[in-house]
Amino acid sequence: DQQVKQNSPSLSVQEGRISILNCDYTNSMFDYFLWYKKYPAEGPTFLISISSIKDKNEDGRFTVFLNKSAKHLSLHIVPSQPGDSAVYFCAAGGGADGLTFGKGTHLIIQP
Amino acid sequence: DTGVSQDPRHKITKRGQNVTFRCDPISEHNRLYWYRQTLGQGPEFLTYFQNEAQLEKSRLLSDRFSAERPKGSFSTLEIQRTEQGDSAMYLCASTGLPTGYTFGSGTRLTVV
Numbered sequence: 001d002q003q004v005k006q007n008s009p010s011l012s013v014q015e016g017r018i019s020i021l022n023c024d025y026t027n028s029m030f031d032y033f034l035w036y037k038k039y040p041a042e043g044p045t046f047l048i049s050i051s052s053i054k055d056k057n058e059d060g061r062f063t064v065f066l067n068k069s070a071k072h073l074s075l076h077i078v079p080s081q082p083g084d085s086a087v088y089f090c091a092a093g094g095g096a097d098g099l100t101f102g103k104g105t106h107l108i109i110q111p
Numbered sequence: 112d113t114g115v116s117q118d119p120r121h122k123i124t125k126r127g128q129n130v131t132f133r134c135d136p137i138s139e140h141n142r143l144y145w146y147r148q149t150l151g152q153g154p155e156f157l158t159y160f161q162n163e164a165q166l167e168k169s170r171l172l173s174d175r176f177s178a179e180r181p182k183g184s185f186s187t188l189e190i191q192r193t194e195q196g197d198s199a200m201y202l203c204a205s206t207g208l209p210t211g212y213t214f215g216s217g218t219r220l221t222v223v
Contacts, residue, residue: 004153034212043115043202043214044154089153097167098144098156099212 003027004092006102014110019077021105023090026071030092034099035064035075038087047088048075077107085109115215117203123221124193131189132218136205140213143186145178146202147171148217154202160186193222 005024013019021035031052036044050057050064050073057064063076077084087106091099116135124130136143141162146154157176158168162183172178175193180186190197200217 036214041216041219043117043204043216045214046212049211091153098146098159098169099154100156101153103151103153 001026002102003030004090004100004102006088006090006105008105009103010106010108012108012110013080015082016079019075019080019084019107019109021075021077021088021090021107023073023075023102024071025073025092025100027092027094027100028071029094030100031094032092033064033066033073034091034093035062036089036091036101037084038089038104044089080107080109082109082111115203115205115213117201117215117218119218120216121219121221123223126195126222127192129189129191130193130220131187132201132203132220134186134188134203134205134215135184136186136203137207137210137213138184140205140207140210141183142206143180144204144206145186145188146204148200148202149198157188190220193220195222198222 034049035047038044048059048062048064050066066073087104089104090102093099118133144159145157148154160180175191178188202217204214206212
């Protein structure tokens with residue numbers, strides 16, 4: 001059973017437009033959520049996080065939205081840049097245990 | 112470099128051999144995690160340490176796997192009698208102030 005789901009394996013967006021990556025979760029015990037970016041042959045790099053007491057967190061071009069009732073979060077990147085091309089993982093956690101990751105979405109920014 | 116470092120970056124081994132990986136966390140972090148990532152999947156939690164105590168182990172961690180964190184600093188992950196299904200990227204992460212959850216670059220294991 002997948003507790004964190006990223007239903008889009010890939011997403012192609014034109015440079016300068018908005019990229020929206022989606023993530024759904026099933027475990028209501030999760031109380032914080034993170035987005036990671038991963039380039040080939042590297043470990044995941046932290047992008048942005050949100051705790052369950054908030055519904056929005058913004059950091060520069062990256063904004064994460066959390067809809068607790070729908071158990072859904074999304075990452076918005078605006079404007080999208082060529083360097084944003086990577087695999088993006090949604091992760092969720094509760095307490096000190098390890099994070100639960102989705103399978104990732106490969107974002108491709110087209111010039 | 113004050114990030115999480117993992118050694119080696121790549122390891123090729125024959126089936127049945129034992130392998131050991133090392134992780135050096137950020138020195139201020141007291142929690143250390145091991146994850147495994149296979150192709151097309153996100154990282155999967157294996158185990159974690161609070162200082163030197165191993166507090167949680169995933170069902171993915173069969174009895175061929177053992178992890179240690181002596182003295183609460185670096186950690187090692189050993190896989191005995193490797194199988195082809197063990198081929199994966201093994202990621203280490205540490206967490207704490209001020210950087211939060213930080214991953215290393217991983218050790219890519221190939222079992223032939």
